[in-house]
Amino acid sequence: MTSLSHPTAGGTSAPASPHSVVHTKVYGDAEHLQVPAAATHVSSEQMLDWFKQMLLIREFELRCMQAYQEKKIGGFCHVYIGQEAVAVGCTAAVQHKDPIVTAYRDHGHALARGMDPKHCMAEMFGRIGGCAKGKGGSMHMFDRDNNLYGGHGIVGAQTPLGAGLAFGCKYMDEVIDGKPNSRVSLCFLGDGALNQGAFHEAMNLAGLFDIPVIYVVENNGYSMGTAIARGTTMAHSLITKAAGYGIDGYVVDGMDVVGVYADMKRIADKCRATSRPAFVDMRTYRYKGHSMSDPRKYRTKEEEEVFETHDPIGRLEARLKTAGLLTDDSLKAMQKAVRDTVRDAITWSDESPIPPMAELYHDVFVEPWGPYTGSSQPAMNGGTANPPSMRTIDTKEELS
Amino acid sequence: MSAVREIEYRDALREAMSEEMRRDKRVFLLGEEVAEYNGAYKISRGMLEEFGARRVIDTPISESGFAGLAIGAAMMGLKPVVEFMSWSFSLVAADPILNNAPKMLYMSGGQFGCPVVFRGNDGAGGQLGSTHSWCVEGLFSNVPGIKIAIPSNPYDAKGLLKTAIRGSDPVFFLESERMLGNKGEVPEEEYLIPFGQAKVIRSGTDCTLASWGRPVHFCMEAAEEMQKLGISCEVIDLRTVRPLDIGTVVRSVKKTGACVVVDQSWSFGSPGSELASQVHRHCFDDLDNYVHRVHSADVPTPYATNLEQEYLPNARKIAEAVRSATYNL
Known part of the structure; x- marks a missing residue:
């Protein structure tokens, strides 16, 4: 078991340093999960796939930072470097049909969910080939075919939505189709969202209504520049917040993708079986600033270096090499493939046209009226006009 | 039936x-x-x-x-x-x-x-x-x-x-x-009402009263009072403010040449101010006076009965606005 200092220290005991808590692994009632160990078996193919996904996300984010400097990307841009194991491990632990919703640091989730990097990059370039036709931007990655429900910009806003997605799944299965609930929803949030009212209301509703949503707190220790213990009570034991809502809480080492997968698989399987919510304090770290304009004056170089030695990519690389699953040559080949993929995404995005002006009044309402021209899916999903099921009835026809 | x-x-x-x-x-x-x-x-x-x-x-x-x-x-x-x-x-x-x-x-x-x-x-x-x-x-x-x-x-x-x-x-x-x-x-049989279709609920020739929600009833009271003075009001119930059926209001104002907008929300940056602005734009050459507006008073809602009554739009205020808009003061 790896030990690492996490800025999560503090809270009621008010230690001298904010970086003194040692942590990893699921605790809580592992035996109550009642999931056989075999269920979390990990194959070498899976590990190699996750390794490649993490390499892709990191390369993608590094090139995003570069593109931001080149002013190809505007607005706010928050990169996921350091946190790759969370999105990759969590996504692997649930099924494709399970909805995912997250906050604004969302590129990693989009890629892990299967969005083609070119649509993700083009969105940030403000091009029509983007997942949201260039109308959302970095903070609003949506992918209907991959069950990704955003990309949300206001801290904590996605937490009631996550409850609603899970409520919707359960309602559809149980009330409409008359079968047991089959889906769990993953709702990611940063540790800063823990102090928003919306989060607490969502937790209360999830606990009250038996909603199968898993709140995954990507606890990177900082809400922007504020160390967690400076802004959040009980920062050393966030799962106590879940206990207040009757929700099972777990702590997971978010710097180890295999561990993330194994722990999240058990948690997700339990939520699916019991149709109950869960709360995960996922300990992770972002190597870069909150956004592109953050000089990281609020923490030490030493702290960053400690976490870099626990890099999720480096850790898995070592593990794969030890197991004989990765060689220097195969690593180089993988890195080259990833670089090519991201470079192609950038070229593709550069060449994707800017949105035509007609897009300004498109996608405001499903039903056309006044200046609004209805809505259609992005090219990523085929570009077809939204189907009748998404369109309102023709009241004139119904009236006649 | x-x-x-x-x-x-x-x-x-x-x-x-x-x-x-x-x-x-x-x-x-x-x-x-x-x-x-x-x-x-x-x-x-x-x-x-x-x-x-x-x-x-x-x-x-x-x-x-x-x-x-x-x-x-x-x-x-x-x-x-x-x-x-x-x-x-x-x-x-x-x-x-x-x-x-x-x-x-x-x-x-x-x-x-x-x-x-x-x-x-x-x-x-x-x-x-x-x-x-x-x-x-x-x-x-x-x-x-x-x-x-x-x-x-x-x-x-x-x-x-x-x-x-x-x-x-x-x-x-x-x-x-x-x-x-x-x-x-309300009929027994099913019906639907499309959004964005205002309804002329009283025909008139001298002044258009445009409103929605509860103040529509105050407009009808005021129209009755005005009739006694020989001022004929046309009352329009917008029913939805988004979409806003500006066409029905414009057709009416082109006929009457006067318009009073009644909106229970506060006046500054309101649906009433938007409607008045649109009427001014579309009926610039048809209006004999500026579009008058009756809103709630620009203060927090008071508790006392008399103050609350005076705060809200009411038939008296609407009648005064109609008389002003039609130069019948």
């Missing part, structure tokens, strides 16, 4: 919801006290019994939570109807209802619609004081991506609510506690 029955405004709302819930299992109702209490204002009376607790859902006092939950469910393809006991309480849910519902389709590039109806009491009730008397249309009509209906009578309430529930876009449905007991003719 059988004689048209009369029912209360609250019954019309319930009929609309119940009919749509029978028609479509994706429709469900949630809000504070909607189920076991039978509705804080008895709008949902009996619905728990008919549809069960899975579809008529009591929530805790947690507007931000349950409004956001409804939006998430709508993104999944369900059709939630959210009852706010009062629209005044929607302000603590400002982020979900203003940032999520109206913008989801746009910022997802057309991928996720948000077919949710938020409904509840809007405007002054009766001595409810400053925080419980909001006319939220003054705030919310500023936001693109939502439709806003403000029906003045049971017939419109039912037809518009059914359209709202059947639609594919977010709707804010603004009712009034002061009208819930009002009776009106």
Whole structure:
């Protein structure tokens, strides 16, 4: 078991340093999960796939930072470097049909969910080939075919939505189709969202209504520049917040993708079986600033270096090499493939046209009226006009 | 055809919801006290019994939570109807209802619609004081991506609510506690009322009165009074402010040459100011006077009966505006 200092220290005991808590692994009632160990078996193919996904996300984010400097990307841009194991491990632990919703640091989730990097990059370039036709931007990655429900910009806003997605799944299965609930929803949030009212209301509703949503707190220790213990009570034991809502809480080492997968698989399987919510304090770290304009004056170089030695990519690389699953040559080949993929995404995005002006009044309402021209899916999903099921009835026809 | 029955405004709302819930299992109702209490204002009376607790859902006092939950469910393809006991309480849910519902389709590039109806009491009730008397249309009509209906009578309430529930876009449905007991003719057979179609409810030749929601009734009172003075008023009930049926108002003003807009929300940056602006633009050469406006006074809502009465639009203020607009002072 790896030990690492996490800025999560503090809270009621008010230690001298904010970086003194040692942590990893699921605790809580592992035996109550009642999931056989075999269920979390990990194959070498899976590990190699996750390794490649993490390499892709990191390369993608590094090139995003570069593109931001080149002013190809505007607005706010928050990169996921350091946190790759969370999105990759969590996504692997649930099924494709399970909805995912997250906050604004969302590129990693989009890629892990299967969005083609070119649509993700083009969105940030403000091009029509983007997942949201260039109308959302970095903070609003949506992918209907991959069950990704955003990309949300206001801290904590996605937490009631996550409850609603899970409520919707359960309602559809149980009330409409008359079968047991089959889906769990993953709702990611940063540790800063823990102090928003919306989060607490969502937790209360999830606990009250038996909603199968898993709140995954990507606890990177900082809400922007504020160390967690400076802004959040009980920062050393966030799962106590879940206990207040009757929700099972777990702590997971978010710097180890295999561990993330194994722990999240058990948690997700339990939520699916019991149709109950869960709360995960996922300990992770972002190597870069909150956004592109953050000089990281609020923490030490030493702290960053400690976490870099626990890099999720480096850790898995070592593990794969030890197991004989990765060689220097195969690593180089993988890195080259990833670089090519991201470079192609950038070229593709550069060449994707800017949105035509007609897009300004498109996608405001499903039903056309006044200046609004209805809505259609992005090219990523085929570009077809939204189907009748998404369109309102023709009241004139119904009236006649 | 059988004689048209009369029912209360609250019954019309319930009929609309119940009919749509029978028609479509994706429709469900949630809000504070909607189920076991039978509705804080008895709008949902009996619905728990008919549809069960899975579809008529009591929530805790947690507007931000349950409004956001409804939006998430709508993104999944369900059709939630959210009852706010009062629209005044929607302000603590400002982020979900203003940032999520109206913008989801746009910022997802057309991928996720948000077919949710938020409904509840809007405007002054009766001595409810400053925080419980909001006319939220003054705030919310500023936001693109939502439709806003403000029906003045049971017939419109039912037809518009059914359209709202059947639609594919977010709707804010603004009712009034002061009208819930009002009776009106509502046919037994099913009907729908399209959004964006105003109704001329009284024909006249000298001055156009344009309003929506509860003040429509004050307009009718004022029109009666004006008739005694020989001033013929045409009264238009807009029924929805988003979409706003400017065409019907313009046709009327081109005929009358005078216009009074009556809006219960505050005057500064309101649907009333927008309507007046549009009338000025489209009827620049037809107006004999500037468009007059009657709003609530530009102060927090007072408690004392006399002050509250003077604060709100009323028939006397409307009559004064008509006389001024038509140079009959």
